[in-house]
Amino acid sequence: MIQLSSFLIISAIVFTLGVITILYKKNAIGILMGVELLLNSVNLNFIAFAKYVDSSINGQLVAVFIIILAASEAAVALAIILVLYRDRITVDVTKVDEMNN
Numbered sequence: 001m002i003q004l005s006s007f008l009i010i011s012a013i014v015f016t017l018g019v020i021t022i023l024y025k026k027n028a029i030g031i032l033m034g035v036e037l038l039l040n041s042v043n044l045n046f047i048a049f050a051k052y053v054d055s056s057i058n059g060q061l062v063a064v065f066i067i068i069l070a071a072s073e074a075a076v077a078l079a080i081i082l083v084l085y086r087d088r089i090t091v092d093v094t095k096v097d098e099m100n101n
Contacts, residue, residue, distance in 0.1 A: 004053070007047075011042075011048070014037055014044070015041035018036075021033060021037060022038075026094050027092065028091040028092075032081070039069075042066060043066050046059035047060060
């Protein structure tokens with residue numbers, strides 16, 4: 001049986017990779033993938049704590065809510081990235097320093 005500490009270690013690694021991705025990527029799609037890694041690590045923690053610590057936490061319900069939130073966030077972010085690419089012909093976030101209209 002897999003221990004709770006194993007889930008927490010994997011979640012911490014995924015969270016760290018997400019933070020590193022957000023900090024070092026200049027590409028907007030890469031940053032979006034980093035945010036998804038963060039949300040998935042949080043989901044892993046919720047489900048692990050719901051299974052091992054207390055079953056009344058409803059971790060699965062919160063995880064489903066976060067998945068729905070991540071899907072809607074991805075849709076909005078991809079729409080913004082598409083408009084950015086159409087206007088500037090780049091998805092490099094360091095070259096976008098102003099918002100028009």
